[in-house]
Each structure stands twice: as structure tokens, then as C-alpha cells.
Amino acid sequence: MLLVEYIKKLKQDNKKINLFSKNEINKIETKHIFDALQAKQFISKKEKLKILDIGSGNGIPGIPIQIEFPNLDTWLIDSKRKKANKLKEFVDFLNINCRVINERVEDFSLTNKNVFDIVLMRAVGKISYYEKYIHSLLKKDGYFLAWKSTNYKEELNTKKLKLVDQYDYFLPTPEREFRTILKFVKL
Numbered sequence: 712m713l714l715v716e717y718i719k720k721l722k723q724d725n726k727k728i729n730l731f732s733k734n735e736i737n738k739i740e741t742k743h744i745f746d747a748l749q750a751k752q753f754i755s756k757k758e759k760l761k762i763l764d765i766g767s768g769n770g771i772p773g774i775p776i777q778i779e780f781p782n783l784d785t786w787l788i789d790s791k792r793k794k795a796n797k798l799k800e801f802v803d804f805l806n807i808n809c810r811v812i813n814e815r816v817e818d819f820s821l822t823n824k825n826v827f828d829i830v831l832m833r834a835v836g837k838i839s840y841y842e843k844y845i846h847s848l849l850k851k852d853g854y855f856l857a858w859k860s861t862n863y864k865e866e867l868n869t870k871k872l873k874l875v876d877q878y879d880y881f882l883p884t885p886e887r888e889f890r891t892i893l894k895f896v897k898l
């Protein structure tokens with residue numbers, strides 16, 4: 712199973728390079744992969760949607776989502792060359808339908824207007840800073856999914872995006888940390 716292969720590779724590579732801290736790699740399934748896959752609430756298995764994962768890092772949430780939804784056309788963007796190279800290695804290893812972009816999303820959004828059905832962002836930054844770039848990237852009926860923990864309410868005062876739905880859950884870790892996925896559409 713591809714998800715198992717991805718987790719195995721993350722764990723193996725983490726022994727050589729520091730992808731995750733020791734504490735985080737020990738919770739890779741319960742904290743990171745589980746978290747990524749909660750987007751299933753908002754994604755259809757049928758349509759061939761084009762999606763962008765902003766600041767994909769080690770591929771979360773974009774890679775688990777592409778594995779779970781092979782109908783998607785997933786683009787992973789990260790501004791750090793090292794991260795983008797590693798992402799490309801994961802994508803080639805898993806042979807999945809993901810394209811890797813090594814660019815700042817601010818620049819990428821200038822030349823990719825109205826092209827994505829879904830934009831994802833987890834653990835990158837404040838929605839208020841990124842919303843204008845996300846607004847440009849999304850198609851008219853597209854939507855944005857933001858992964859947040861407890862302090863998300865201060866981020867709801869958006870000008871170019873409108874909150875339309877929300878999915879709350881707890882991670883299956885001993886701490887049972889609260890998480891939420893916020894769904895926004897374009898204004």
C-alpha cells in the first residue's frame with residue numbers, strides 16, 4: 712500500500728536527514744497522516760480536481776491526499792530548494808500524480824491565476840497574509856482548506872475569502888489535541 716511505503720520512507724530518511732523531530736516522527740501516523748486525511752470530508756473521489764498544497768514541506772497534507780484520491784492532479788509547492796528536491800524524490804519513489812514546484816507561492820500566484828479547484832495549507836502561516844495569493848490561484852468555484860488548531864478564530868476576519876464550512880476533530884494521540892479544517896470560498 713502506497714501510504715505504508717510513504718511512511719516507511721519518511722522514517723528511513725529521517726535517520727539520515729532531519730525531516731521531522733524525533734518526537735514528531737514517532738507520531739507520524741497519528742498526528743500527521745491522520746490529520747492530512749481528514750480532508751476526505753471535503754474532497755470527491757470522482758472528479759479530476761486540480762489541487763495545490765502550499766508549503767508542502769515533507770509532503771503533508773498533499774501526498775497522503777493524492778494517494779487516497781488518485782483522481783486528483785496534485786501540485787506541491789515549497790519555496791525551499793531542499794524541500795522541493797525531497798518532495799520530487801518522494802513523488803518519483805511512490806510514482807504518484809504530483810507535480811513539484813520550487814517557488815514562493817507569492818510569485819507562483821502571479822502566473823497561475825484561476826487554475827486550481829482546491830488549495831490546501833497546513834502549518835505555513837496566517838490566512839490573512841496568504842488570502843490574496845490563494846484568491847488569485849483559485850478558480851471561480853474553487854475552495855481553500857486550512858488546517859488549524861485552537862487559535863484559529865483570530866484568522867477568520869478574511870477579506871477575499873469566505874468561511875463556509877468547518878470540520879472539527881481530535882487527533883488519536885494520547886494528548887487528543889484539537890484540530891479543525893476550515894473551508895473557504897472566493898468572494
Ligand SMILES: C[S@@+](CC[C@H](N)C(=O)[O-])C[C@H]1O[C@@H](n2cnc3c(N)ncnc32)[C@H](O)[C@@H]1O
Nearest residue numbers: 766767768771789790791794815816833834835
Ligand atoms: C512548517 S512547514 C509545514 C510543512 C507541511 N505543510 C506540514 O504540515 O508538515 C512550512 C513549509 O512552508 C514552506 N513555505 C513557507 N513560506 C512559503 C511560501 N511563501 N511559499 C512556498 N512555501 C513556503 C517552508 O519552506 C516549509 O517547508
